[in-house]
Amino acid sequence: MSFSRTTLSAIALVAAPLFASAEQGITNDTVTFAQVAAFEGPASALGTGMRLGITAAFEEANSAGGIHGRMLKLDSMDDGYEPDRSASLVKGIVEANNHIGFIGAVGTPTSSATQPIATEADYPFIGPFTGAGFLRDASHGNIFNVRATYFAETEAWIDYLVDQQGMQSIALLYQDDGFGRVGLNGVNAALEKRGMTLAAEGTYTRNTVAVKKALLAIRKAKPDAVVMVGAYKPVAEFIKLAKKMKLDSTFVNISFVGSEALSNELGDAGEGVIISQVVPFPWDTSIPVVAQYTEALKAVDAAAKPGFVSLEGYIVGRLAITALEAAGKDLTRENYLAAMAGLTNVDLGGVSMVFGQGDNQGMDDVFLTRITSDGGFAPIVAGGGS
Numbered sequence: 149m150s151f152s153r154t155t156l157s158a159i160a161l162v163a164a165p166l167f168a169s170a171e172q173g174i175t176n177d178t179v180t181f182a183q184v185a186a187f188e189g190p191a192s193a194l195g196t197g198m199r200l201g202i203t204a205a206f207e208e209a210n211s212a213g214g215i216h217g218r219m220l221k222l223d224s225m226d227d228g229y230e231p232d233r234s235a236s237l238v239k240g241i242v243e244a245n246n247h248i249g250f251i252g253a254v255g256t257p258t259s260s261a262t263q264p265i266a267t268e269a270d271y272p273f274i275g276p277f278t279g280a281g282f283l284r285d286a287s288h289g290n291i292f293n294v295r296a297t298y299f300a301e302t303e304a305w306i307d308y309l310v311d312q313q314g315m316q317s318i319a320l321l322y323q324d325d326g327f328g329r330v331g332l333n334g335v336n337a338a339l340e341k342r343g344m345t346l347a348a349e350g351t352y353t354r355n356t357v358a359v360k361k362a363l364l365a366i367r368k369a370k371p372d373a374v375v376m377v378g379a380y381k382p383v384a385e386f387i388k389l390a391k392k393m394k395l396d397s398t399f400v401n402i403s404f405v406g407s408e409a410l411s412n413e414l415g416d417a418g419e420g421v422i423i424s425q426v427v428p429f430p431w432d433t434s435i436p437v438v439a440q441y442t443e444a445l446k447a448v449d450a451a452a453k454p455g456f457v458s459l460e461g462y463i464v465g466r467l468a469i470t471a472l473e474a475a476g477k478d479l480t481r482e483n484y485l486a487a488m489a490g491l492t493n494v495d496l497g498g499v500s501m502v503f504g505q506g507d508n509q510g511m512d513d514v515f516l517t518r519i520t521s522d523g524g525f526a527p528i529v530a531g532g533g534s
Contacts, residue, residue: 172481173247177214179472179479180221182247184237184262185254185277186229189355190381193409194457198252198277199224201461202468204444209469211447216477220469223247229254229355229379231261238262242269248481249274249290252464255404256280256327257354266290272485275464277457278404279426280330286508292488293509294464294501295426298402302334302375304424304514305400308528309373310342317347319371319397321362321386323378324351331377331402347371352382359386363393373398380406384413391417398422408455411523418519422528425515427463428499429527430454436497437463463499467510470494 173180183202185195199222206220214220225241227234234253241247242265249272253259256278263283266273273291276283279298283291309315320335322328328351339345348369350362359382366374367390374390374397376383387399400422401410407423414421431454433439438454441462445452452458472479475487494501494510501510516528 171245173245173249174218174479174481177218178221179215179218180223180247181249181251181274181468182241183222183224183252184227184234184241184250184258185224185252186258187224187226189228190357191229191254191355191379191406193380193406194254194277194404195224195226197406197408197455197457198254198461198464200445200449200452201441201458201463202252202465203461204441204448204458205462205465205469207448208440208444215469215472216479218472218479220472222251227258229258231257234258235261235265238265242266242271248272248479248484251275251468252277252461254278256330257325259283260326263288263291270481270485272481272488274468274488275460277460278327279402280327284509286506289489290485291508292467292491292503294467294511295403295460295509296512296514297509298330298377299334299337300512300514301402301424301426302331303338304516305375306335306338306342308422308516309375309398309400310339310344313398315372315398316344317369317371317373318344319348319350319366319369319374320346321350321352321359321366321374321376321378321383323354323382325354327354327404328377335375335377352378352386354379357382357385360389362386363389363395367393367395370395371397373400375400376405377402378405380410380413384410384417387414387421388417400424403456406457407517407519407525408453408457411519411525414519415523418523419521421519423517423519423525425456425517426511426513427456427460429517429525430456430459435499437466437499440497463496466496467491467494467501
């Protein structure tokens, strides 16, 4: 039996203790998650893409009657990819106690500021869009990652560039903050394994496109490749300027860059630019979960085009839903967190996530793609072809 909102509110007035769990973002007919991410600025396409994918997963579940009769809701709030703003929003959400947990955060510096707040409050922190190592510490008990680490991505870059392509000179552009330094450490570790060091490096300030100084420093080294740990707008600015200055290097980007956004920003300058990916090819509908994602995407936005970021959001949403199913009808934040922690093998159909004792990261896959002449993407296969 279902009640209208009006009836439910009237009952709540006389039976408040029965509805105490509503304070956790849970009512008899809804469960609400919070997303704090970038929806404006140079990383805005990432927050938008994650929100689109999560919404597609949630609405797919809602159209089938919800989870244990509850409709899934997502409240998204813009932190502008600024750690202080992100922390302030997360603190406010924790104090209000109107959400079951956090989902789809975007970024390393923002997650560094917010994850400790969520952990202290025992709020689930699900599917952050970052490969930062500190989020792989399963002892916190509330963090659940989908994607491979940045160290795995940077190792894949150097394996391809050095071991497969025989390049000897690698330079690095990185964002001058925690995100960029994670990438710097990963690249240095991968090169050190091969008895190499960076030929040059340059930095830029987060939420700016001030990359010219970095480009001039890197250009002097005439590197075979420039690997890049940054957001799509400054990275695109760097590549376009580099090509104007006739820097004939291979450009390689981390998944966080946002593949479609980068391709759009680069336009004709994008052909041949490499990007590492941590989710399947979003156009390969032979993979059951990708076919489901494609249909779910159409249902929420007929004009939306499949992409890597929204596919990751969809997979994150499906992970959150799997735990809701496991938590049962008598839902609380506590038993939802326990259900998340109890997940081991999550098979979505062609994509499997494996969790376990001391392992809070579901997927380990990394593969490389190249932007094609029409602005699309082609996988790079082992050995260098595409």
